Amino acid sequence: MKNREQRDFFPGAWEMMILRTLKRQPPDGYALAQHMSGTSNDVLQIIEEGSLYPVLQRLLKEEVVKAEWSISSTHRTYQLTAKGAKHGEHEVSRFENMLEGITGVLAPGES
Amino acid sequence: MSWLGGLFKRRRVYAELSEEIREHLQEKIEELLATGMSRKEAAAAARREFGNVALIEEDSREVWRWPSMEDLATDVRYGLRILPKRPTFTLTVVLTLAIGIGGNTAMFTLIRAVLLKPLEYRDPDRLVSLSLKDFHQNKRDGSFTLKRVDEMRASSKAFSAIGAFLKLPENISLSGRREPEALVGARVSANFLDILNVKPRLGRSFLEEEDAPGAPPVAMISGRLWRRVFQGDPQVVGKTATLNATPHIIIGVLPDNFAFPFVGTDIWMARPAEWSVIPPGARPHVTILNGFARLQPQVSLQQAQAELDVLNRQYVLANPDRLDAGPGVSIEVASLKDQFVANVRPTLWMLFGAVGFVLLIACANVAGLLLAQANSRLREFAVRAALGAAGDRLVRQLLVESLMLAVAGGSMGWLLAKYALYAVRHLTALQLPRVGEIRPDSMVLGYAVVLSIATGILFGLFPSLQVLRRDLTAELRESGAGAGGGSSARPRILGIHARGILVVGQISLSIVLLIGAMLLIKSFARLRSVDPGFHSANLLTMKITLPPARYDTGQKRNTFFGDLLERLASVPGVQNAAVALSLPTTKGWLGTNVSVEGQPVVDGAARFESITPGTFCSLGIPLRRGREFTARDNSPAALPVVIINESFAQRFWPAYPRGQDPVGQHLREGLDKTGWVEIVGIVADVHEEGLATDPVPEFYVPTVVHPPQTAYLVVRTQGDPELFVNAVRSQVLAIDQDQPVSDVRTMDEVLEATLGQRRLTTLLLGSFAAVALLLAVVGLYGVVAHSVAQRTQEVGIRRALGAQPGDILLLLLSQGLGLALAGTGIGLGAACALTRLMNNLLFHVSANDPATFVTIALLFMIVALLASVVPAWRALGADPMVALRYE
Numbered sequence: 001m002k003n004r005e006q007r008d009f010f011p012g013a014w015e016m017m018i019l020r021t022l023k024r025q026p027p028d029g030y031a032l033a034q035h036m037s038g039t040s041n042d043v044l045q046i047i048e049e050g051s052l053y054p055v056l057q058r059l060l061k062e063e064v065v066k067a068e069w070s071i072s073s074t075h076r077t078y079q080l081t082a083k084g085a086k087h088g089e090h091e092v093s094r095f096e097n098m099l100e101g102i103t104g105v106l107a108p109g110e111s
Numbered sequence: 112m113s114w115l116g117g118l119f120k121r122r123r124v125y126a127e128l129s130e131e132i133r134e135h136l137q138e139k140i141e142e143l144l145a146t147g148m149s150r151k152e153a154a155a156a157a158r159r160e161f162g163n164v165a166l167i168e169e170d171s172r173e174v175w176r177w178p179s180m181e182d183l184a185t186d187v188r189y190g191l192r193i194l195p196k197r198p199t200f201t202l203t204v205v206l207t208l209a210i211g212i213g214g215n216t217a218m219f220t221l222i223r224a225v226l227l228k229p230l231e232y233r234d235p236d237r238l239v240s241l242s243l244k245d246f247h248q249n250k251r252d253g254s255f256t257l258k259r260v261d262e263m264r265a266s267s268k269a270f271s272a273i274g275a276f277l278k279l280p281e282n283i284s285l286s287g288r289r290e291p292e293a294l295v296g297a298r299v300s301a302n303f304l305d306i307l308n309v310k311p312r313l314g315r316s317f318l319e320e321e322d323a324p325g326a327p328p329v330a331m332i333s334g335r336l337w338r339r340v341f342q343g344d345p346q347v348v349g350k351t352a353t354l355n356a357t358p359h360i361i362i363g364v365l366p367d368n369f370a371f372p373f374v375g376t377d378i379w380m381a382r383p384a385e386w387s388v389i390p391p392g393a394r395p396h397v398t399i400l401n402g403f404a405r406l407q408p409q410v411s412l413q414q415a416q417a418e419l420d421v422l423n424r425q426y427v428l429a430n431p432d433r434l435d436a437g438p439g440v441s442i443e444v445a446s447l448k449d450q451f452v453a454n455v456r457p458t459l460w461m462l463f464g465a466v467g468f469v470l471l472i473a474c475a476n477v478a479g480l481l482l483a484q485a486n487s488r489l490r491e492f493a494v495r496a497a498l499g500a501a502g503d504r505l506v507r508q509l510l511v512e513s514l515m516l517a518v519a520g521g522s523m524g525w526l527l528a529k530y531a532l533y534a535v536r537h538l539t540a541l542q543l544p545r546v547g548e549i550r551p552d553s554m555v556l557g558y559a560v561v562l563s564i565a566t567g568i569l570f571g572l573f574p575s576l577q578v579l580r581r582d583l584t585a586e587l588r589e590s591g592a593g594a595g596g597g598s599s600a601r602p603r604i605l606g607i608h609a610r611g612i613l614v615v616g617q618i619s620l621s622i623v624l625l626i627g628a629m630l631l632i633k634s635f636a637r638l639r640s641v642d643p644g645f646h647s648a649n650l651l652t653m654k655i656t657l658p659p660a661r662y663d664t665g666q667k668r669n670t671f672f673g674d675l676l677e678r679l680a681s682v683p684g685v686q687n688a689a690v691a692l693s694l695p696t697t698k699g700w701l702g703t704n705v706s707v708e709g710q711p712v713v714d715g716a717a718r719f720e721s722i723t724p725g726t727f728c729s730l731g732i733p734l735r736r737g738r739e740f741t742a743r744d745n746s747p748a749a750l751p752v753v754i755i756n757e758s759f760a761q762r763f764w765p766a767y768p769r770g771q772d773p774v775g776q777h778l779r780e781g782l783d784k785t786g787w788v789e790i791v792g793i794v795a796d797v798h799e800e801g802l803a804t805d806p807v808p809e810f811y812v813p814t815v816v817h818p819p820q821t822a823y824l825v826v827r828t829q830g831d832p833e834l835f836v837n838a839v840r841s842q843v844l845a846i847d848q849d850q851p852v853s854d855v856r857t858m859d860e861v862l863e864a865t866l867g868q869r870r871l872t873t874l875l876l877g878s879f880a881a882v883a884l885l886l887a888v889v890g891l892y893g894v895v896a897h898s899v900a901q902r903t904q905e906v907g908i909r910r911a912l913g914a915q916p917g918d919i920l921l922l923l924l925s926q927g928l929g930l931a932l933a934g935t936g937i938g939l940g941a942a943c944a945l946t947r948l949m950n951n952l953l954f955h956v957s958a959n960d961p962a963t964f965v966t967i968a969l970l971f972m973i974v975a976l977l978a979s980v981v982p983a984w985r986a987l988g989a990d991p992m993v994a995l996r997y998e
Contacts, residue, residue, distance in 0.1 A: 029131055030138040048162025049139075053132060057124075057174040067127075075138075076131050 014055040016095055019080065019088030022065060028075035029056065059084070121175050128171055136161060165498050186511035194515065200484060201516065204477050208520025208566065210882060211473035213527030214466035216551070216559040220532055222463050224549040226456060230448050231368075231548060233308035234405075239412065240450035241273070241402030241419070245440045254278045254398040257384040259426065260300075263402070263442075266422055269415035270404040274300040275383045276372040278401045282656035282821055283378050286849045287353035288340060293656060293853030296354075296378040297371075298385060306405045307371060313337075314348035314363030317381045324382065330359040331379040334367040354378060356658030356849065368547040372401070397703070403447055416444045451544050458872050461949050465627065465879045468620045469886075470566065475613040476886045478570035479893055481513060482610050485574035486897070492578055506575040513571025514564065521563025525551075528559070538871065573609050610897075611930055614890045618934025619941055621883035622971060626942040627949060628880035629963045631873040634954040638869065643862065644797035644806070645695055646731030649686075650858030651832035651839065652694055655850065656821040665818035666747065671846060672723060672814060672822065673745075678842045679826060684835060686827040689726035692819045694858075696865045698799040705810065707763045708777040708787050717759055718799060718809040719780070721817040727754075727794055729827045737774040737792030744791075745813040752813070753778060754792040759808035778810065788812075801865045803954050825858070832857045872952065884971075887934075888978050895927035896982035906986050907993075916987050923986060927979030928972075935968050935975075 021027070021035055033049040056078065059065045064084030067076050080088065136157050143153035158164065194201045229235040241263070242253040255263075260275045267273060276299040283296035301317035304310070312334060321329055330352065332341075341347045351358045359380075370376065384394045406415055419442040427436045449456075485492075492505055529551055536549055543549070662668045672690045679688040698718070705717045724740040726732075735757060744752050755778075760767040767773065777787035796806035814822075828835045836855055843850055856864075863870075899906075902923070909919055946958040956963070 028134075030135045033135070048167070049135070049160050050132070050162035050164065050167035053128065053167055054170040054174060057128065057171040060124075061174055069127075075134060076127065 012091065014052070015059060016088070016091045018052070018055060018059065018078075019064065019084060020092060022078055022080045023085065023088060028070075028077050029053065030075070032056075032078065064088070124175055125172055129168065132161075132164060132168060136164075183507075183511065186508050187515065189508065190512045190515045194512065197484070200480060204480055204516045205519045205523060207473045207476055207886065208517060208563075209523035209527055211466075211470035212517075212521045212524030212559060212562055212566065213531065214524075214879070215463075215470050215562060216524055216528035216555060217531040217535070218459070218463045218466045219558050220528065220549060220551050220555045221535065221543075222459055223555065225452055225543060225545050226459060228548065230451070230545075235448065236446070237406045237408075238307070238447035239270075239404050239406060239415065239444050240447045241404055242443050242445070242450070243398065243440060244443050253401065255400045255402055256398050257395045257400060260400055260402060262426060263419070263422060267418060269407055269410045269418045271407050272302050272306045273402060273404040274303045274306045275400040275402050276300065276303065277383045277386055278399055280373045280376065281386065282654055282853055283354050283380075284356070284656055284658055284849075284851045285340070285352060285354055285378075286356065286658075286851070291849050291851035293654070293851045294336065294377040295373065295375050296380060297373055297376045298380050298383040299372065300383050301381045303371070303379075306403065308405075309366065309369065311363035312366045313345070314361070316363060321381045324385075326381070328354075328357050328359045329362045329381065330354055331363040331365055332361055333365055333369065333377045336377040337364045354380075354658075355656070356660035356662075370545070370547055372403075374544060374546055412444055412446070419444060455543055455868075457949065457951055458868070461627070461952065462872070462875055462879075464945075465624055465876055468624050469879050469883055470562075472617045472620050472883050472886045472890075474566050474570045475617045476890050477513075477516070477566075478573040479610050479613050479890050481509075481570060481574045482577060482613075483893060483897060485509065485578055489578075506579055509575045509578065510568065510571045513574075514567040517563045517567025517571075520566075521559055524563070525556070525559050528555075573613070577609060610890075610894045614887070614894050614930050615934040615937065617883075617887040617890045618931060618971070618975075619936075619938035621880065621887040622935055622938025622967060623942045623945055624876070624880040624883045625967045625971065626938075626963055627946055628873070628876045629967055630946060630949070630953055630956055630958065630960060631869075631876050633956045633960065633963060634952070635866075635869055635873045637955045638802050638866065641798065641802040643696060643802060644732060644795055645858075647858040647862050649828050649830070649832055650730070651826040651828055651835055652854070652856055652858055652861060653824050653836075653839070653852045654821065654854040655690075655824055655843065655852055657850070659820055661847075661849075662820065665815075668818035668820065669745075669747075669815055672818070674846050675824070675842060676723060676725075678845065679839065682835070682838050682842065684829045684838075686829060687725055687729045688824065688826040689729040690723045690814060690819075690822045690824055691726050691730075692721040692814075692817070692822055693799075694823045694825070694861055695730065695797045695799055696801050696862055703780055705808075706779050708779070710763060716808075717762075718807055719817075720799075720809060720811045721814050721819055721822075722811050723814050726811075726825065729825050730797075731827075732797055733795045735768075735793045735795055736772070737790070739792060740811075740813050745815045747815055749813075749815065751786065751788045751816060752791045753788045754794055754811040755790055756794055756796050756806065756809045756811075758796050758806050759810055760793050762808045780810075780812075802862075824852075869952075869954075884974070888974055891927060891930060891975055892978040892982070894930065895923075895979045898926060899923050899982045899986045903986055903989065907989070920980075920983055920987060923983035924976070924979050927975060927983075931972060931975030931979075935971055939964055939968060 017036055018032065021032060027035060029052060033052050036052075037049075056065070056067075060067060064081055064087045065078045066081050067078050069076050136154075139157040139160065140150070140153045143156055144150060148156065161167070230238060232238060241255070243255055243259075244253070255275065257275075260273065264273045276297060281296045281298060282293045285292045285294055299317075301319050301322040304316040311331065314331070316331070317329065320326055332347075332352075337343060337347060341350075344350075347361055348363060350361050352361055353359070365379070383400055386394070386399055406412070423440065423442050427438070427440060430436045495505065532549060532551060535543070536546055657668050657671060662671060676688050676690065679685050703717065703719050722740070724742055724745050727734055727739050737754070740752070740754065743749055755773060757767070760773045763778075764771055764773050773790050773793060776790050778790060779787050794811075797809075798804060798806055799809065824839070826832070826835060826839055840852055840855075843852055906919055906923070909922075910916075942964065943959055950958045
């Protein structure tokens with residue numbers, strides 16, 4: 001039994017990636033998982049795909065995404081809400097700032 | 112959105128979620144099928160990559176919940192479902208806890224109401240009691256003379272007011288309304304309500320001038336009497352009631368529950384020293400008053416004590432030959448509350464400690480039961496863990512279950528406590544002061560709730576910790592595979608060490624309780640075997656208080672008693688009858704100074720008793736020398752004579768029964784410089800103050816010398832004394848139709864009543880100890896039975912290999928006996944330290960009585976052996992072949 005922390009990189013990582021992915025296209029859960037592991041050079045493959053669902057539920061509850069059952073298939077697709085788009089932008093820029101900082105610190109010293 | 116709407120919405124969300132996950136897996140499987148996998152492989156791979164479906168679904172749902180509240184509700188629901196499925200277990204636990212929590216709640220209520228809560232008067236910390244201590248005479252007396260009280264009042268600066276009350280309740284007859292009735296009366300100084308700071312509910316309190324001799328007769332009455340006799344008449348103040356045959360004006364009604372100075376007082380009168388028992392001339396000089404006072408605002412107890420020490424020295428110097436001015440006399444100031452409850456304090460604390468022990472034992476027992484239960488539920492836990500329940504969820508489930516048990520036990524305990532307190536309020540044998548203040552209030556309820564929760568967590572923690580420490584997945588793997596050797600069978604016993612520790616603790620606590628109870632039982636038995644000095648069988652007693660107004664001279668009183676005895680002599684079935692100032696075993700200290708002719712004046716305090724001829728015969732007190740009083744001794748013209756007891760003889764004639772014969776010698780009472788009185792007889796000692804108190808020097812005079820106002824009639828009857836009550840009462844009414852009798856009891860009842868508090872204490876501690884023993888033995892049995900069951904296979908192997916049944920029995924017994932031995936050892940040590948605290952509750956038994964300690968230890972070991980032998984025997988009895996296959 002894995003415990004919960006192992007399924008997340010750092011708090012908010014999943015949310016951010018999901019929001020970013022959803023910005024481009026509204027996929028269903030399965031597609032979302034495939035897309036994320038595909039575009040991450042399979043780094044995320046070690047993570048259980050199912051881990052996505054609690055996060056999606058959380059985002060649904062916070063009303064940053066909305067879900068619709070498509071009429072043609074039995075899939076449920078997710079879409080960003082207006083609030084979600086803003087939230088995603090904000091999170092990403094925050095992360096990029098942080099990443100920049102971290103990279104700076106981790107980079108070989110110049111002196 | 113409404114709460115209900117939220118629930119419905121959530122249901123849909125959950126359904127969609129499940130659907131979605133199913134779709135996800137489906138899609139994955141199809142994709143994998145496309146790569147050429149078999150359907151089975153694909154399904155497995157999809158699940159592997161997805162992760163634990165149940166857990167993820169659970170986590171996803173959790174997003175929508177109010178965090179822990181709903182888990183709690185789930186746990187409670189689960190508990191409600193699972194607990195009734197184990198009725199024996201649940202019932203045992205709830206009952207055990209109910210006894211533990213109920214007992215504690217009841218005792219806490221008592222302790223709080225009687226010992227802890229401040230008195231229900233204003234500024235109760237300022238209230239003190241004053242008492243006289245005489246170390247020289249073994250603290251015989253706590254009371255003052257009126258003269259002393261007056262002097263303290265005049266010169267003391269430490270108190271804003273000093274009051275006094277007659278140390279004993281007085282019988283007061285109320286006549287002229289319906290049947291004559293004897294009521295409990297108190298004589299108090301006029302300022303008593305001012306000192307306590309209590310306002311009457313109707314009317315006024317006494318005035319200072321009403322304390323002076325000759326003041327018009329006034330009385331205050333209790334709220335109880337006001338309602339019962341005066342029908343709650345709001346105009347009662349100013350009306351007249353005939354008390355002791357004198358019309359008294361009722362000046363006030365006291366509040367309900369007012370119980371000063373005695374519980375059950377119905378009438379208060381001023382002039383505390385005017386006790387009808389004491390002849391008027393002697394009243395200022397007898398020690399019959401108890402003092403109480405209110406401290407000045409800035410004065411401490413120590414300062415007041417210092418001042419009284421000075422006053423006492425002055426008094427002793429000024430009055431060297433007074434009874435209350437001996438060299439060892441001092442005045443003691445103490446908190447009024449402490450003084451009030453002094454007689455029950457050690458008993459209550461001991462019982463509180465005892466129920467605390469019982470609760471601990473009960474908790475340990477329940478913890479043991481829960482451990483055993485958890486043991487058999489390991490499979491269930493393992494399955495739930497595998498299905499995704501996290502460790503903390505399992506622990507929470509267990510804790511919730513134990514809390515539910517505790518709450519159920521606590522509620523039952525609360526009811527139990529309420530019932531027990533109801534009984535306590537109506538048990539006069541306990542002689543509890545402040546009994547009207549005993550009620551379970553919100554504080555007590557809080558105590559019970561906290562106690563329940565604390566116990567729930569306490570006993571729930573053990574199994575929870577054990578479950579947490581277990582590798583539950585191993586449990587699943589192991590079961591079904593069969594336990595191989597003895598070694599792999601062992602770890603499956605959950606918390607066997609914890610249970611062992613619990614059992615040792617239980618045993619030691621119950622050993623302490625058993626020893627305490629045994630010591631009390633022994634004390635009680637020794638007390639019962641004390642010869643009271645008289646024959647109590649077939650004796651009817653009753654109290655007669657002659658109203659001073661109608662019986663104002665000694666001659667009238669003596670005539671009344673003479674007539675009564677004469678009439679009783681002709682009642683068929685009455686063997687003989689007598690009248691005495693007081694009843695054996697119930698006497699307070701009524702003493703006076705005595706000197707003997709031809710001997711230097713020594714500390715000659717002796718008890719004084721006034722009796723009619725025939726008293727020794729009626730009571731069955733043996734005459735040792737000389738003669739009893741005759742009718743002639745009791746006539747006004749007779750030469751005064753006196754009879755002494757053997758303690759008296761030994762005090763003044765140390766060589767008694769050899770040497771000079773006291774009979775024929777003369778003694779003189781008090782400071783009375785007139786006449787010497789001849790000693791005409793010596794009687795055996797009587798335990799006048801109760802069986803626990805040793806006899807003291809005592810002398811008897813005929814009633815003609817001191818005709819009592821209040822006296823006891825003692826009638827020796829043929830057969831059951833109860834049958835003669837009406838015959839005797841009608842003889843009293845035949846002489847005076849307004850004369851009530853009260854306290855109608857057989858002498859056996861009187862004797863039993865003096866033992867009542869001890870009997871009850873012994874009974875209570877005895878039952879606590881019995882419960883403790885039962886719980887401890889059940890606990891021990893449980894552990895042994897469980898571990899023997901776990902070793903069934905091992906036993907089978909050993910027997911198959913040829914081990915003797917005796918050896919195996921020894922092996923199986925060793926564990927139980929080891930635990931019992933450890934517990935007994937610890938218990939004996941603890942008892943050694945703790946029983947000393949109950950020293951003043953014991954009678955002629957040492958607190959560390961070796962016989963008791965050894966008996967209890969042996970007794971317990973025998974019981975422990977039995978508790979271990981039963982399961983061990985059963986294991987031995989099993990067919991080895993069956994045992995080998997046992998799992």
